[in-house]
Amino acid sequence: MKEPSPQKQPFFESSLMTMTDREFRLLRDLVYTRLGINLTAKKRSMLIGRLQKLLRTSGFKTFQDYYDHLVNAPNLTAMNELVNRVTTNYSYFYRGKSHFEFFSQRAFPEILEILRKRNSRDLRIWTAGCSTGEEPYMVAMLMKDYLGKEYGLWDGGILATDISEKALRFAQEGIYPDDRAKELPAHLKKQYFTTMVDGQIAVKDVVKREVVFRKFNLKNTTFPFKKKFQIIFCRNVMIYFDKQTREKLMQQYNAITEPGGYLFIGHSETLGRDQQYYKYIMPAVYQKV
Numbered sequence: 001m002k003e004p005s006p007q008k009q010p011f012f013e014s015s016l017m018t019m020t021d022r023e024f025r026l027l028r029d030l031v032y033t034r035l036g037i038n039l040t041a042k043k044r045s046m047l048i049g050r051l052q053k054l055l056r057t058s059g060f061k062t063f064q065d066y067y068d069h070l071v072n073a074p075n076l077t078a079m080n081e082l083v084n085r086v087t088t089n090y091s092y093f094y095r096g097k098s099h100f101e102f103f104s105q106r107a108f109p110e111i112l113e114i115l116r117k118r119n120s121r122d123l124r125i126w127t128a129g130c131s132t133g134e135e136p137y138m139v140a141m142l143m144k145d146y147l148g149k150e151y152g153l154w155d156g157g158i159l160a161t162d163i164s165e166k167a168l169r170f171a172q173e174g175i176y177p178d179d180r181a182k183e184l185p186a187h188l189k190k191q192y193f194t195t196m197v198d199g200q201i202a203v204k205d206v207v208k209r210e211v212v213f214r215k216f217n218l219k220n221t222t223f224p225f226k227k228k229f230q231i232i233f234c235r236n237v238m239i240y241f242d243k244q245t246r247e248k249l250m251q252q253y254n255a256i257t258e259p260g261g262y263l264f265i266g267h268s269e270t271l272g273r274d275q276q277y278y279k280y281i282m283p284a285v286y287q288k289v
């Protein structure tokens with residue numbers, strides 16, 4: 001029997017679309033300028049892998065055609081789709097356990113104390129790069145757990161932002177595969193989730209309504225917040241940015257953190273030894289003094 005030609009075998013490696021150096025540079029620069037995400041040469045095959053199905057189904061013959069469409073498109077739909085594809089949205093409940101322990105045992109009680117002394121009830125927490133919502137829901141559960149009935153006496157709440165509309169839609173749905181909560185302490189899972197007939201777990205409304213989800217690009221030059229935050233989580237996000245973007249973000253976070261407030265970053269991230277914005281407290285936890 002005659003062997004089919006390589007072009008007719010879509011499941012083989014050889015069917016990977018080719019991306020020229022120029023096409024890679026164009027897309028890399030576009031992603032960097034718009035999102036701050038630094039696609040190094042090592043990410044080239046990942047980029048091809050994540051985009052080629054989209055190109056094929058949308059009828060683009062080359063990455064150059066796709067790029068031209070992105071920059072000339074009259075609305076942001078194509079750009080948003082690119083964002084959904086190039087961002088990595090991996091997350092799970094109780095990720096970075098020591099952070100949440102520190103939050104409940106020290107950061108949160110301290111912040112409450114500061115606010116009580118000021119006679120303020122305006123609690124403000126931001127999870128920046130919240131992805132599919134596990135992190136902000138985690139914070140809401142821990143706050144409720146800590147405050148119990150007193151929770152209702154506090155104002156403000158949790159702002160959760162991300163650049164990916166797809167991740168935000170998922171977050172707002174609040175329905176997760178059960179294994180996303182396998183690290184979660186059993187009492188929190190029992191209290192704040194319901195199990196659905198298909199085995200997935202759904203965050204209860206008492207938690208869902210405490211989180212406000214918004215689309216927000218951390219590459220934005222100005223942050224539009226009227227009030228400062230006591231705690232900011234930006235974990236496993238800056239890992240995708242270069243030093244310059246991280247540095248700028250640090251300044252912006254610092255400017256909108258209340259004195260005594262905390263910044264949590266990812267465990268594989270660091271602010272650098274010579275930064276003057278925050279005091280190091282423990283791995284990946286910093287305080288504005």
Ligand SMILES: C[S@@+](CC[C@H](N)C(=O)[O-])C[C@H]1O[C@@H](n2cnc3c(N)ncnc32)[C@H](O)[C@@H]1O
Nearest residue numbers: 035087089091129131162163164217218235236
């Ligand atoms: C790996 S997830 C981190 C989720 C969560 N913080 C955690 O630690 O589990 C990284 C998130 O950062 C978001 N992100 C990347 N670039 C961004 C930008 N420029 N502005 C806002 N969010 C961004 C991605 O969409 C993605 O959801």
